[in-house]
Amino acid sequence: MDPTAFGARSHGRLIKASPAGGYVFVPGPLPPPSDLWRMDDEQWAALVEAKSRLMLVEGAGQRLMEPAMLLRPLQRREAIRSSAIEDIDATAEELLLFELDDPREAVEGLREVANYERALRLGVERLGEIPLSLRLVRELHAALLVGVRGADKTPGEFRRVQVSIGDRFVPPPPSELPDCLDAFERAMHGPIAPDPLIAAFWLHYQFETIHPFCDGNGRVGRLLLALSVMSMCGLGRPWLYMSAYFDRHRARYMDLLYRVSTEGAWREWTLFCLRGVADQAVDTARRIDRLLGLRDRYRRRLAEAGVKARVLDTLDELFASPVLTVPIVESRRGVDYKTAKADVARLIDAGILSEVPGRKPVAYLASAILAAANDDDDRQPQS
Numbered sequence: 479m480d481p482t483a484f485g486a487r488s489h490g491r492l493i494k495a496s497p498a499g500g501y502v503f504v505p506g507p508l509p510p511p512s513d514l515w516r517m518d519d520e521q522w523a524a525l526v527e528a529k530s531r532l533m534l535v536e537g538a539g540q541r542l543m544e545p546a547m548l549l550r551p552l553q554r555r556e557a558i559r560s561s562a563i564e565d566i567d568a569t570a571e572e573l574l575l576f577e578l579d580d581p582r583e584a585v586e587g588l589r590e591v592a593n594y595e596r597a598l599r600l601g602v603e604r605l606g607e608i609p610l611s612l613r614l615v616r617e618l619h620a621a622l623l624v625g626v627r628g629a630d631k632t633p634g635e636f637r638r639v640q641v642s643i644g645d646r647f648v649p650p651p652p653s654e655l656p657d658c659l660d661a662f663e664r665a666m667h668g669p670i671a672p673d674p675l676i677a678a679f680w681l682h683y684q685f686e687t688i689h690p691f692c693d694g695n696g697r698v699g700r701l702l703l704a705l706s707v708m709s710m711c712g713l714g715r716p717w718l719y720m721s722a723y724f725d726r727h728r729a730r731y732m733d734l735l736y737r738v739s740t741e742g743a744w745r746e747w748t749l750f751c752l753r754g755v756a757d758q759a760v761d762t763a764r765r766i767d768r769l770l771g772l773r774d775r776y777r778r779r780l781a782e783a784g785v786k787a788r789v790l791d792t793l794d795e796l797f798a799s800p801v802l803t804v805p806i807v808e809s810r811r812g813v814d815y816k817t818a819k820a821d822v823a824r825l826i827d828a829g830i831l832s833e834v835p836g837r838k839p840v841a842y843l844a845s846a847i848l849a850a851a852n853d854d855d856d857r858q859p860q861s
Contacts, residue, residue: 487742531759551851649689
């Protein structure tokens with residue numbers, strides 16, 4: 479790590495790792511000193527834009543009878559995009575089929591992505607029971623590393639060894655972690671920024687800079703960011719996910735994290751994040767509209783075909799998880815195998831389901847629903 483990159487405006491201090499070693503960086507507590515932080519017109523405008531777009535998504539979500547129907551595909555996409563930042567490749571279809579079987583012998587990357595999605599759902603559930611805290615952070619980390627690489631690196635425990643982030647940055651040594659983490663937890667519970675949304679991104683910087691675990695810090699940091707925005711901004715559900723934005727602007731994201739440490743670039747970091755919120759809120763609203771529009775068309779199509787109400791219930795469940803088998807329908811609807819198979823056939827005849835090629839046992843996929851949640855362009859999926 480180059481000590482000459484750290485100037486008077488650095489958010490923290492450099493210390494010698496050892497008499498013969500290099501330097502490590504210990505971030506200062508939040509909020510940053512007032513002489514390093516000023517809100518100007520551009521930042522206020524970005525904040526207003528970000529908050530207004532986020533509240534529009536929250537308002538749309540509050541009107542939904544079953545928010546989980548739309549949250550699950552958004553969370554699944556977040557798991558895939560967050561893992562992509564860690565160079566883990568997986569598709570939505572691969573993840574769905576993995577979740578359907580959860581085999582003991584599985585591609586490790588898929589298990590890592592599935593763990594991320596499960597950890598996210600765990601975090602939402604736990605926020606109904608405990609506040610944002612180091613305890614929650616440890617639980618997220620433990621859930622993330624179940625049965626995957628890093629499982630041998632003390633899941634759920636803060637590190638006791640020195641780590642580095644590439645060749646460019648070395649986070650605090652273990653001896654400094656207790657004080658850093660204590661200050662981090664206090665910051666989660668206090669007003670540290672002009673607005674809670676800004677505070678959530680300041681906390682994200684702080685977490686990534688402390689780098690408290692031996693492995694999985696990036697994914698835990700993005701999990702914690704989604705939960706922080708929900709909790710601190712008073713959202714009913716975690717509608718905002720930033721991994722796709724961070725992935726598209728990976729170099730800028732990494733550079734700004736570094737520049738906050740070296741030169742106190744809080745303004746640039748805050749603007750980058752607020753513009754990302756507006757970008758991702760628009761993206762989330764578009765995906766919600768796609769999914770709701772597709773659901774309305776499918777329900778009309780099935781109603782015109784005179785299907786039973788239970789088939790409509792199965793349709794709705796496809797929006798949360800657009801893959802199923804006949805035994806799944808049999809179990810969920812409380813019908814016999816023959817009836818469940820006939821219900822699946824009605825969904826196939828309506829052009830909603832199609833058989834997954836070459837798979838045993840046979841599974842069926844609602845590909846247009848999958849595309850509506852996961853396509854990364856503005857095209858409306860045809861169905």
